[in-house]
Amino acid sequence: xxxxxxxxxxxxxxxxxxxxxxxxxxxxxxxxxxxxxxxxxxxxxxxxxxxxxxxxxxxxxxxxxxxxxxxxxxxxxxxxxxxxxxxxxxxxxxxxxxxxxxxxxxxxxxxxxxxxxxxxxxxxxxxxxxxxxxxxxxxxxxxxxxxxxxxxxxxxxxxxxxxxxxxxxxxxxxxxxxxxxxxxxxxxxxxxxxxxxxxxxxxxxxxxxxxxxxxxxxxxxxxxxxxxxxxxxxxxxxxxxxxxxxxxxxxxxxxxxxxxxxxxxxxxxxxxxxxxxxxxxxxxxxxxxxxxxxxxxxxxxxxxxxxxxxxx
Numbered sequence: 001x002x003x004x005x006x007x008x009x010x011x012x013x014x015x016x017x018x019x020x021x022x023x024x025x026x027x028x029x030x031x032x033x034x035x036x037x038x039x040x041x042x043x044x045x046x047x048x049x050x051x052x053x054x055x056x057x058x059x060x061x062x063x064x065x066x067x068x069x070x071x072x073x074x075x076x077x078x079x080x081x082x083x084x085x086x087x088x089x090x091x092x093x094x095x096x097x098x099x100x101x102x103x104x105x106x107x108x109x110x111x112x113x114x115x116x117x118x119x120x121x122x123x124x125x126x127x128x129x130x131x132x133x134x135x136x137x138x139x140x141x142x143x144x145x146x147x148x149x150x151x152x153x154x155x156x157x158x159x160x161x162x163x164x165x166x167x168x169x170x171x172x173x174x175x176x177x178x179x180x181x182x183x184x185x186x187x188x189x190x191x192x193x194x195x196x197x198x199x200x201x202x203x204x205x206x207x208x209x210x211x212x213x214x215x216x217x218x219x220x221x222x223x224x225x226x227x228x229x230x231x232x233x234x235x236x237x238x239x240x241x242x243x244x245x246x247x248x249x250x251x252x253x254x255x256x257x258x259x260x261x262x263x264x265x266x267x268x269x270x271x272x273x274x275x276x277x278x279x280x281x282x283x284x285x286x287x288x289x290x291x292x293x294x295x296x297x298x299x300x301x302x303x304x305x306x307x308x309x310x311x312x
Contacts, residue, residue: 019053020082022046023061027079028147030069084292102131103297109154111138112203112239113284116259118154125304132297140205140237145289151298153287154305156207161287167302169284170258170309173276174219177255177269178246188252188272192224199251200233201242207282215254222278243269256280284309 025035026046036043054061061075071079109118114136122134143153145164159166176195178188187194204212211217212235220229234250236242242253243260247268255269257276263269286302288294294302 016053016056019049019056022049023053023075023078024082024086026050026062026069027071027075030147032069101129101296101300103295104133104135105297105301106135106137106149106151107154107301108137108139108143108148108150108152110140110156112256112259113154113156114138115240116243121308125301128304129300132300134301142208143287151288151295152301155285155287156282157285158207158282159285161285163290164287165290167286167306169286169305171283172280173257174215174254174278174280175257175271175276176219176252176273177243177260177264177271178252179249180267180270182246182249182252183270183272189270190273192273193227195224195227195252196230198230198232200230201245201251201253202233202235203237203239203242203254204235205237206239218281219254219278223273258284 022035022039022041025038026032029035029038032043032046032050036046039046050061057074057078059074060072061078062069063072107118115138119136125132125134137150143150143155145153154169155161156172159168178198182198183189186198188198200213200216202213203215204210206215213229213233216229220227232251234245236245239253239256239259243255243263245251246253246255247263252272255264255271255276260269264271286305288298
């Protein structure tokens with residue numbers, strides 16, 4: 001289904017395999033220099049390989065501009081064919097049963113869900129699948145599956161992922177949280193109007209394109225519309241850092257139930273204005289690029305994540 005046209009295929013002898021591999025690296029990174037770093041070659045060697053490949057195919061694969069490159073239509077087509085072929089090859093080499101599955105899964109996740117929810121549960125996964133390793137990377141940026149070697153992403157979002165495949169992992173609920181000492185000192189229990197004298201803790205990157213105070217504004221609009229939120233605040237770019245600040249009596253944070261429930265159960269945090277009654281407009285999603293079939297090592301991890309997400 002993904003074969004190259006005969007007029008092209010006959011020009012690709014075994015000497016061109018390395019050049020095709022080099023082409024894949026350059027197309028992923030859109031950079032000769034970064035491809036060279038990945039392949040442990042010089043940039044000139046990479047350029048030479050690409051020119052040899054273009055000569056063999058009798059077509060231009062890249063538009064070379066002053067400070068950047070882009071794929072030509074022929075290059076885009078070849079890149080797509082090679083990506084699908086490599087995906088099918090990887091699938092064919094996968095173990096066929098969960099009992100003997102092995103390999104490495106590279107996962108990109110939001111820092112807070114990684115630290116507070118995923119990482120504490122990885123010991124269970126390791127025991128269940130001793131042949132699988134997890135390479136976890138965190139960040140708040142949109143993941144680019146084409147340029148980064150990532151199998152799966154865990155994002156906190158509204159479910160819109162153009163050009164990607166997504167599965168809802170779990171919903172989320174939110175409520176203000178603080179330390180017991182802070183709640184007592186400011187008379188917060190059962191008195192949301194007392195929030196005016198507090199310091200608010202903001203996650204400035206709660207979700208993509210969120211305003212720095214988006215979570216607090218959303219909570220207030222549905223719970224205390226007549227109360228003006230205080231201006232005094234501390235702002236972080238991670239929800240878990242807001243929680244750390246709350247634990248240390250800095251102020252009141254918007255807590256996400258999935259991330260703070262253990263702290264509440266242990267008495268380190270309290271819910272001064274009631275329980276987690278407000279469902280968030282955003283949820284946690286598993287995201288990956290379209291592919292003919294998900295590799296077994298990834299599907300096993302996805303199934304385990306769904307199991308943990310449904311168990312609370």
